[in-house]
Amino acid sequence: MTRNTAEITPTQLQAYFAFTEVSSLLRHAVEKQLRDAGDLSYVQFQLLATLGDSPDGRLRMTDLADRVVYSRSGLTYQAQVLEARGLVTRGSSPDDERSVVVALTPAGRDVLGAVFPGHIDALHRLLFASLTDADIADLARVLQRAADHLRADPPRSAAPRRRKA
Amino acid sequence: MTRNTAEITPTQLQAYFAFTEVSSLLRHAVEKQLRDAGDLSYVQFQLLATLGDSPDGRLRMTDLADRVVYSRSGLTYQAQVLEARGLVTRGSSPDDERSVVVALTPAGRDVLGAVFPGHIDALHRLLFASLTDADIADLARVLQRAADHLRADPPRSAAPRRRKA
DNA sequence: TATTGTTATACTCTATAACTATA
DNA sequence: TATAGTTATAGAGTATAACAATA
Secondary structure (H helix, E strand, O other): OOOOOOOOOHHHHHHHHHHHHHHHHHHHHHHHHHHHHHOOOHHHHHHHHHHHHOOOOEEEHHHHHHHHOOOHHHHHHHHHHHHHOOOEEEEEOOOOOOOEEEEEOHHHHHHHHHHHHHHHHHHHHHOHHHOOHHHHHHHHHHHHHHHHHHHOOOOOOOOOOOOOO | OOOOOOOOOHHHHHHHHHHHHHHHHHHHHHHHHHHHHHOOOHHHHHHHHHHHHOOOOEEEHHHHHHHHOOOHHHHHHHHHHHHHOOOEEEEEOOOOOOOEEEEEOHHHHHHHHHHHHHHHHHHHHHOHHHOOHHHHHHHHHHHHHHHHHHHOOOOOOOOOOOOOO
């Protein structure tokens, strides 16, 4: 009803549609694999994997929330679930009494280990099987740039923004 | 603890991580835009947009469920929500009395129209701004191939699979 | 007998607001 | 006053199983 100010090229549209389609189908398949292999939701896997990537397997709640794009209360919920299953522990930080440090337990690493092979297998089957090495290199290069750009202005888990609305 | 049979190259890993990161951040931002501009969830937008893409703006429930990767009961729920808002109608098919045909209403098209400009704007700002035309062309080419591959064996909304487990 | 769709149900997930405690 | 985290709560979304109707 208004004038069409939104402009997008056919190639851009194709890239976006293909991206969302791959994202949906891949995620759906991966969620099933994670559920079957380790009884993990996608977010729970992301949390464990993020901890596993961390140098000493531990991160503050807020940092973890920020990396997984999460509200803090939502992370509290998931952290409780994972702690109840013995996959992580929560302890206070020596540096800052306010902080809670989440740490991956050996059981948590075991679950990651149980889930990884099938995860990677699914990636090969669903994604990489149809692509050449050059394709994959292109994908890595372009998406890495896009990720860097997106990450530059990340949504924080709690941002009571100072001033300058 | 077991031998590491899962093999993945660094480039593949980089491509995958970047893909998931872009996917998460982009989706998070888009969900907010859709909520603000049209009070739509991401899935609801997908459903409306899928109908809008369809030649006459109408699809059977099962076909719609299959395209959006959805359980049929889940689609029934969303179709009720969208129908209550007057964005779609549901009617029986003349061909097959069992089928229900979902059709986009003018109000539904209006909502799509209200949401699209901001949607495309967000895409430019978040995704395309950091990429060259060549990057975008690469992305479109590679992801299109991946999407075609993934779509070849889609998860159906209800698949009591015949035989040949 | 197979397919289409709905319903009942139960559960997971998520965020907002209010609250406590520490810096 | 600002930040870290939890709790209470309330709502949205999802899927499974049982069901009714048509092919």
